[in-house]
Amino acid sequence: MEALGGYPTKSPSPRARVLTVLLCMAVGAGCLFLLQTRLLRPRKPEDFYSFEVKDARGRSVSLERYRGKASLVVNVASESAQTEPNYRSMQELHRELATSHFNVLAFPCGQFGETEPRTSRDIEAHAKSTYGTTFPFFSKIKIMGSEADPAFKFLTDSVQKIPKWNFWKFLVNPEGKVVRFWRTDESMDDVRQEATALVREIILKKRVEL
Template identity: 55%
Template sequence: MEPLAVHPGRCSGPRARVFAVLLSMALCTAMLFLLQLKFLKPRVSSFYTFEVKDAKGRPVSLEKFKGKEVTLVANVASDCQLTDRNYLALQELHREFGPFHFSVLAFPCNQFGEAEPRPSKEVASFVRSNYGVTFPVFHKIKILGPEAEPAFRFLVDSSKKEPRWNFWKYLVNPEGQVVRSWRPEEPIEAIRPEIADLIRQMIIKKREDL
């Protein structure tokens, strides 16, 4: 009786299939990684990278503030119990430290108590006539949810402080990083020294760079 012939191909078949599956998985993983590198957005490190809209809906690049000014960014509203006190305080800071080294940047929002029902252009007109506001008032935005304004979302993510009401404030240095944040009820006296210190640092740096 002749011995049974040995067929290497039959014995190695399952191993080959396992190897092919593993190889396919490795290639798919590598392709997904490369696609992520190509399409994944780089981490934004500066508030001044963003573009927003002014009260008339025109695009405004925040790049113009980079390296030149300290900014205090606030979500504002016209029909809130905190409106009078906060708008007057913001204008006082803007007048005291501006216009060359500091600016308040106001973003109307209607998500807190529906306290900003006006269209953006009416908001700008209202605060000018009632509070003498001279700082920029931008287009009305959303702060919460999937439609949140990316520029304001950057402030929230950087500070880990999400607004719970109108007139939260974020202090941003000339490089575009968030330095401090304040709740709406905190007094102007708590904010003023921080602004003055950042402006002093900015002026010293500019002199050293000359």
């Protein structure tokens, strides 16, 4: 066989053809594997409402149900010296600001001494019967160390602080971003003021959109 310029060309050997085919197949398989890996890889949650958690009965719950609202997320405990004043003030705020725009979300934690010895269901029942709480309780979690709950870790990573005790409070906006946090000993009046202002923003925005 001759090329256009009149010079003879050498046909590839059968061995070379086989190697070329095998190389193409290997490259194709590699590309397909990378594509599948990227498509199947779970997407990293981008905000607090992107996570799934367990409720007090151990059932999976998507936090998407709270998107569009303001949320006060709190690590709670039943036997802390701060339990009664916090539960009562949190319930009052939960009732005042209405669940259509705001929720207190309680995450029990047993990592601070013996302040939370109960099971998740008992924690919720005790808070309801003793303090009249109506806000959601979730399953007891860890918020420190390698076993920290991913949703709560998102909060602590956002503020670059890990709670030193019970009843740290994280204010999450309608888009799932942390906008403020308060330590245990900080005034609930400040929490109320900030949460109320955020709820007002939500209401005004909805009125403009109508």
